[in-house]
Amino acid sequence: MASLEDLPVTTLKGVGAALAATLAKLEIRTLQDLLFHLPHRYEDRTRILPMGSLRLGDTGVVEGTVMRSDMVMGRRRSLQVTLRDDTGFLVMRFFHFSAAQKNQLTEGATVRCYGEVRPGKAGFEFYHPEYQVNPPPMPPPGEATLTPVYPLTEGVQQPRVRSLCRQALGYLQRYPIRDWLPGSLLADYQLPDISSAVALVHAPPADAPVNLLMEGCHPAQQRLVMEELLAHQLSLLLVRQQIQQRQALALLPRGELTERFLDQLPFRLTPAQSRVVEDIRQDLSQPLPMLRLVQGDVGSGKTVVAAMAALQAVSSGAQVALMAPTEILAEQHFQNFRQWMEPLGLELEWLSGKVKGKARTRTLERLASGEANLAIGTHALFQEDVHFERLGLVIVDEQHRFGVHQRLALRDKGAEGRLAPHQLIMTATPIPRTLAMSAYADLDTSVIDELPPGRKPIETIVIPEARRDEVVDRVREACQGGRQAYWVCTLIEESEALQCQAAEVTAENLRERLPGLKVGLVHGRLKATEKAEVMDRFKSGELDLLVATTVIEVGVDVPNASLIIIENPERLGLAQLHQLRGRVGRGEEASFCVLMYQAPLSQNGRARLQALRESQDGFVIAEKDLEIRGPGEVLGTRQTGMMQFRLADFERDRGWIETVREIAPSMMATPPAVHALVRRWLGERVRYGDV
Structure with a gap:
């Protein structure tokens, strides 16, 4: 029997080839696609x-x-x-x-x-x-209904989408939508069947509770919300399953390199680091690809944990690739790893989009021949012409800056082209538990939940821009006392050019006002070599004050820096502010973070800055950030398409996450249901490639 999935939109009156092509931009090709193009709000025209x-x-x-x-x-x-x-x-x-x-x-x-x-x-x-x-x-008051409002694309207007959806609803009687959720589940939560839910959401009857519909809390909407959250969860479990259908190299721990590495460290691992190292050690020893997320607050020592994982891989004869989202962070990792690994006799290579010509050719040859043990760089590491002789482990820093399905692309870089590399994902952005359960369902999670001994708490001070002179005096005092400071410029405009210009103006102004101090400048438009040179001068103490845009958000480690000024902090998210604050507090001196805001502060802005002043715990701050800004912003996934829900609202509907997480694994046993649900809700956005 035919279903709504088999009926093209051209079945409807008035839909010719041109309109069908426009609807295809909204991923609407069949009548089922049209009925799952759901209203995102309602208008009361009654x-x-x-x-x-x-x-x-x-x-x-x-x-x-x-x-x-x-x-x-x-x-x-x-x-x-x-x-x-x-x-x-x-x-x-x-x-x-x-x-x-x-x-x-x-x-x-x-x-x-x-x-x-x-x-x-x-x-x-x-x-x-x-x-x-x-x-x-x-219509009389008892018969009037709410008017649905649909997401649109260029070339199709609301009235047209409404009339098409009304037409499509006429087919529901003859072609009910296949319900993939167990009847027992619907009964437990008193939820309607899928066809009734879809019909009600598109055309609420006159007696439907208006307030529930407007808030997205009607049982019919919640029935669809739960299914949408489940489809997202299943899509991530599919990614995991497909990666793990390939075998991996079993990287058995051989102690000698690791012992020599630990001996040269000037500190001992914390119990939390040791626990996470053990999780990774066990994963790498299996012939199944590791998929592990390591979360750790700013300064908790994730890089050392990554180095331990790399040494286990290299001592088993495999190569390692470490990828970071920005040149400045990748460069920082390269310096750290070179300092640790070269004394152990290991060969490292650096690769970014700016490595060209003979240098690039030589790097590619050394990776392909296996001469290089470790490759560190940006996403340039995973371009098509980059081949490894025996890639066994991929370490990805700040994964949320990359699209989730890029992990599938990594499968083909593994040893012999058929073994998938182990994957270690690191983030210094603590992720609230409910969000991690939803956005990283395909990963096992380890948390480094303590800071190394000796890390000093950072005192956070919130003051208005009107007191700028006092802040400049404070910088002078700190630098004359032999310490160093950061001054971070942020702008609301997306334009990188404007951000860089603001930083240049600020640096010039501070040079005039602080004539005895050496002031450096780092922003996104400098070449990688220029950035590295300024950072090296700051690290070595040659510069007293570093003016920067938010490029210094992660990874920069200068123990002598004890003061950071952040201009316009109300324009940044809490997680980003927490990251920036973590640039100080890395040495013996008491450290300070000054948040210099533009008055008047919005209620939202005040709440954010207050949260930062009251807590140094990244996980507490992440929960607050989620509460204030929502998941797309917290994860930084607006660009990657993750967590872009049609109907679900993460804050409103987070109560479903635990339920969905429990249901999903048992549903993986019925592949037709899994693929149908993922196709229904995520459409063409999920391409799993060849299994």
Whole structure:
């Protein structure tokens, strides 16, 4: 029997090849795709509002008579239509209009329109509202329903999507949607079947509770939310399963290199580090690819743990690749690893997009021949022309900066082209537990939950920009006392050029005001060699003050730096601020972080800065960050498409995470259900490649 998945959108009246191609941009190809293109909110068009009651920002329906209709020639030509009812008047303004519209909206016509109240020259205005001329009577209060609002793409408007969805609902009686969730589960949570839930969400009946629908808490919406969260969880478990369908090299621990490494360290591992090293040691010893996430707060010593994993791989005859998201962080890792590994007789190679010509050719040859034991660099390590002789372990730092499915691409870089490398994922951004359970379902997790002894707490001070002079004095005092300081410039604009310009202006200004100090500057537009040179000068103590953009967020380690000034901290997320603060507090001296904000602070901004002042615990801060900003921002995944839900809202629906996590593994035993659910909710966004 045919299903909605088999019926193309061209089955619907009015859908030809051109509209089908436009809908395909929204990944709508079948009637089932269309019905899972769900409204992300509703509009209440069930009653007509008196014009005299409107306030700026209100959204609603008004109805009145056209008093006048004028072409207005301003900076942009517009059609200005003035409506009035018994309580007042309102202007409809159209910047794009046809002659037919102009002729239709003539004096005396009755018009009903829906829009948002904005300020205008002639009073309150609706810009480009939806409208009807000589509209039919409003339905009685008991029969009116909410109007769904759908995500759109260029070339298709709300009314068209609404009418297509109404048509598609007509097919639901004959072609019910396949329900993949166990009936017992639906009964336990008193949730409707999938077809009823979809029908209600697209066309809520007149007696549906408006407040629940508007908040996304209606049982029909929650039925779909739970299935969507489950589909995301299953997609990640599929990634894990597909990576682990290949074998890996069993990297058995051989102690000699590790012992020599530990002997040369000026400190002992913390119990937390030792525990995580043991987790990794056991994983690497198996012929199954390790997939492990190591979380650790700023300064908890993740790099040493990564080095121990690398030594286990190298001592078993395998190569290691360490990838970081930025040149500055990759460079930092390269310096650390070279310092640790070269005395042990190991060969290291550096590879980034800026390594070109003969140097690149030589690096590629040394990796392909196995002459180099370790490769460190940016994502350039995983371009097609990079081959390893026997890659056994991949270490990825700050994984959330990369797309989740890049992990599948790593499979093919493994030894002999058929063995998958072990994967160790590290992050210094502590991830709230519920978010980790959802976003990293394909990984085992280890947490380094203690700092090395001797790490001093950092005192955090919040002051307004108006006290800038005091802050400059504080920098002078610290640097004259033999310590070093950072000054971090942030801008709300996305433009890297503007950020760099602001940093340059700030550096120049501070040079003038602090003539006795040596001031360096680092920003994203400097060449890697220039950045490295400035960082080296700062590290060696040649520079007193380093002015930087947020490029110094992770990885930079200068024990003598005891003061960091962060301008406009209200513009950054808590996790990023916590990372920046972690640049100090690495030596013996008491350390300070000054957050210099622009007044007035929003309530949200005040809450963030307060949270940072009150806690040094990255996990507490991460929970607060999630509460304030939501998961897409906390994970930094807006670019990668992860956690971009159609209906689910992570904050509102986090209560489902534990349930979904329990259900998912048992569902993996029924592949048809898994693939159907993932296809239904994630569509073309998930490509698993060849198994």
